[in-house]
Amino acid sequence: MRSISRTESFPAHTPAVSQVFTIVLSHGPLTRLEVARRAGLSAAAVTKAVRPLMEAGYLAEGADQDAPPALGRPANLVRVDGGRALFIGVKVTGDEIIGVLADLCCRIRVARHVPLTDRDPKAVLSSIADLAQELRTEADDLGVQVLGLGLAVSGDVDRGEGVVRYSPFLEWRDVRLAELAAMTTGLPVTVDNDVRALTVAEQWFGAGAGLTGFAVVTVGAGIGCGLVVHGQVVAGAHGVAGEIGHVVVDPAGPLCHCGNRGCVEAIAGDAAIVARVREVTGVQVADTAEALALAHQGDAGAREVYARAGEAIGRGIATVVNLFGPERVIISGEGLAAYDLFAEQIRDSFAEAAFGSAARCDVHTRPLPFDEWARGAAATAIQSFIRSDT
Amino acid sequence: MRSISRTESFPAHTPAVSQVFTIVLSHGPLTRLEVARRAGLSAAAVTKAVRPLMEAGYLAEGADQDAPPALGRPANLVRVDGGRALFIGVKVTGDEIIGVLADLCCRIRVARHVPLTDRDPKAVLSSIADLAQELRTEADDLGVQVLGLGLAVSGDVDRGEGVVRYSPFLEWRDVRLAELAAMTTGLPVTVDNDVRALTVAEQWFGAGAGLTGFAVVTVGAGIGCGLVVHGQVVAGAHGVAGEIGHVVVDPAGPLCHCGNRGCVEAIAGDAAIVARVREVTGVQVADTAEALALAHQGDAGAREVYARAGEAIGRGIATVVNLFGPERVIISGEGLAAYDLFAEQIRDSFAEAAFGSAARCDVHTRPLPFDEWARGAAATAIQSFIRSDT
DNA sequence: TCCCTTCTTTTCCGTCGTCAATAAAAGAAG
């Protein structure tokens, strides 16, 4: 086992350095002047901030060769050297763990899935450690150091303390996961809620880059939502935030596991869709894939179920937008496989329920390979690394 | 008319100065050491920040004489000298304008109501100017200068630009109110949405002081909500935010003016309650006061209407809490006159619909004299004044 | 009276970012 103190840390000596690095990270290759403009700094400050980052290898002077030959001295683009460092991101679900090796630009280099048989923290921890070790040897083959480990777990997670307060799927309570994982892997560990992790990835490396307020809605087994307001991910005072899945859209609707009726999740979650398709069509579909196939074959009942789900999601999104006023909503998640079946309803019911000019909020969709969850975890690790000196 | 350039500005030369002043403003008399602790500054920095503010008269060394004689050198409490400056806050409604003269600590010194007959911007502006002038002579009598004017208007207001984009009650569109009012009064003018203004007052001078996330829910003619997340008031990308009044709690409910059915406002807004009480009891109550009286007399039908309203509000609050995770919710508004009639339902349905530990969010109520709306406007003026140099 | 404790101020100093001047790297003009 390597010592935890061995891992190098980010040379973020001053606020300006962090800021400059973050801007270059999110907004690709930029000239120093452009960075200065975006950061609200002087050009001189950028030059000075860039130097130590280049010396340490985190930034490089790169060429975007489609430069239109403009007047004046040609610009020198600054970009992040993704290959400078690697991070491991791991998403832990109830029955499998997914790990990725991502570079500093959060591009996935390697991905691995491992089934999970025992949910006991110790067992899970050892699986994580094994997976991390495996990815680490991959990193060694690439000749690049791994500088951090991010873990994403669903439920109530306290990132600051690195504690999983309560995870229903894993049946965990108050597990000091960051501490434990740091001990066994020797890496700096960041633990966060899975949806928030995904939101961080979107904020830094995705469709949320540069926005001060947006929402990420995940559609799948559960319906989740990550929120960024004032440029920061919303964590919630008691670990609860973004519970769009439990916005009630129909008080007379089906019972939800949360105890209420007609929650978005009780209508549009995977289990709800499967159950409802069985009920409506009489076909005993086993899972979402079969339900989806049925609907794609043109079964009217199944299609209606998906339409209902879309309506519920659209209403949930409208609620979020009416309350927050985000600049953008990014719909994502495994459930997007069915997107063609409910896209229209989502848009229509969103437009209908949005209040006034809130309807102008632009609603994106982004396909979500399952690795993406683990990539989110890696993004939190990158974030922690960059802020480690702050 | 006095020149606009005459008004003095706040000596906030450095971030630390602003920060120190804000802390003292919100958290009453404090020792310098305590301020340093809260601000994360050194004691020396606080001493240096306090000096210019004291020289300018904004801070004073005050005595809280219930000091327990502790060991060591007695502490010297620093407090804001409320009497140093006055601000005018004006709330504009469809049929009256309410103005207050508030001191630097946002304590109301004088309040005035003026009926409004003409909603044309010019007419309203001249009423505002007259009211401001009246309050200004009051200020002169006190021998204190007025340093700012805050205007609160319901609807879509862009504070940064000082423009009322759309106000349904006034039937205004794109009125450059700040500019106009500054011209006629010669004062620095801040224009903001009414609910947000109230939220600012709560954040700096009320139950939200020191919290990084809370919600203010106003119950009255409309049901509104101001949100503070990460220590800042949420404005919304398209001017829409906090529309708790249009959270749908019952898709089969009464039609709302927004076009949907069963919004919180369509169930618990003043008009909805009056209409429903008439419908249920057959008594042709003319307004909220009569409906309230009927319920207080024990009329079962009327009480049921209020119970329903309470349930709707509670569900709306739960939605906000599930999405944001504020530390506290402050329920306020004229509708609180009926609080005894729906308090229980609010609490119950909130507890029922809150997801997991979100139910731990503490729900406050605070009576809201109607002047409070104008006080909110004054608070925005104070805020602008303090930040004017930043 | 002297010491001890706690709050406050002073002095010195390092750091960070801006300003203004300068260098650099082209194409355009003559």
Added chain:
DNA sequence: CTTCTTTTATTGACGACGGAAAAGAAGGGA
């Protein structure tokens, strides 16, 4: 082919802000 113009990048002097440490101030207690 030089010189100018234009734009980007760098350099070095400068000033301001906040921290550390030490000294000062204002009490109480021994």
